[in-house]
Amino acid sequence: MRNVTVAHSPDADDIFMYYAIKFGWINLKDVNFENIALDIETLNQKALQNIYDITAISFGLYPKIRDEYALLRTAVSFGEGYGPKVVKQKGKKLKRNFKVALSGEHTTNALLFKIAYPDAKVVYKNFLEIEPAVISGEVDAGVLIHESILDFDENLEVERELWDIWRELCKDDLPLPLGGMGIRRSIPLNQAIEYEEVLTKAVKVAHTHQKPLSQMLLQRGLIRVDAPTLEKYLGLYANEKSITMNKEQYKAIDKLFELGYNHGYYDTKIEAEDFLIPKEYKDLRNS
Numbered sequence: 573m574r575n576v577t578v579a580h581s582p583d584a585d586d587i588f589m590y591y592a593i594k595f596g597w598i599n600l601k602d603v604n605f606e607n608i609a610l611d612i613e614t615l616n617q618k619a620l621q622n623i624y625d626i627t628a629i630s631f632g633l634y635p636k637i638r639d640e641y642a643l644l645r646t647a648v649s650f651g652e653g654y655g656p657k658v659v660k661q662k663g664k665k666l667k668r669n670f671k672v673a674l675s676g677e678h679t680t681n682a683l684l685f686k687i688a689y690p691d692a693k694v695v696y697k698n699f700l701e702i703e704p705a706v707i708s709g710e711v712d713a714g715v716l717i718h719e720s721i722l723d724f725d726e727n728l729e730v731e732r733e734l735w736d737i738w739r740e741l742c743k744d745d746l747p748l749p750l751g752g753m754g755i756r757r758s759i760p761l762n763q764a765i766e767y768e769e770v771l772t773k774a775v776k777v778a779h780t781h782q783k784p785l786s787q788m789l790l791q792r793g794l795i796r797v798d799a800p801t802l803e804k805y806l807g808l809y810a811n812e813k814s815i816t817m818n819k820e821q822y823k824a825i826d827k828l829f830e831l832g833y834n835h836g837y838y839d840t841k842i843e844a845e846d847f848l849i850p851k852e853y854k855d856l857r858n859s
Contacts, residue, residue, distance in 0.1 A: 579627040583718040585810035592774040613676020632680035641754030646772040651748035670712040675699040746824040
C-alpha cells in the first residue's frame, strides 16, 4: 500500500473537491491518500520545502517551485467577475502608504495587490485574522479571501475588488487565476498520471453529486459556513470549470506569470502548459 499525502486548505471548495476520496467514493488500488488541511500560505511555505506529494498552492507561487512540482490540471479555482476583496472601515480614507493585512507572501492576491499598491505597508496574517485586524484598527485595510468575501462585518466596506485590479493589470478578458494543485516531480510518471486521474474523477464526482456531498460535509461539521452560503461559494470556486483546466484558464495563468516576471517577482517567464504532467506517456508506455 503506497501512502500519498494530499494537502489542501480547510476552506469549503478545497474540502468539497477532495472529500469524494475521503468518503471512499473514488479510490485507487493499493494507494492510501492521506489528506492534510492547512491554510493556503502554510501550504505555499510547505511547497517551498517540498513537503507533500500533492498540494494545493496559490498560482502566484508556482514559478518558484516549478523545478520540484508539476502542475495538475484539476481542482483549480478561478474568479470570473469576483474574487478576494480589499476592505476597510466604513468611511475611512486610505493614505498612499496605508497598512494592509494579506493572507500570505506567496498568495496570488498578495502578488496582484503589491503590484497595484507598491507603497502599501504589508503585514501577513492567517486569513481568519484579517477581518478582526481591520475592525480593530490594527491595520487600515485587509484582503479577504475564501468564504469571508461573502459575509463580512457590517462596519466594513469594499475599497476595491481584486477582480478589478486583475482586469486593469491583465488588460484582457480572462478569469482571475487563484489556486491550483502541484505534484512532486520525484513521483514516478506513471503513478503521477494515475494520481491526477483519481483527483480529476473526485472533483467531477463532487460536482455531479454536489447536494449529497454538501450535506455530508455539513452534517459532520467539516465546513465553516451554512448550507446556503456553501452552495453559493461552491458555485464560485468549485464548479464545472474546476474539473479540468481549459485554454482560457491556461492563458490567464500565463498572464499572471508574465505580470509577476515583469515586476521582478520571478526569475524567468514560464507558460503553464509546459509544466503539466505529460499524460501521453501512459499511451506510449502501453503501446
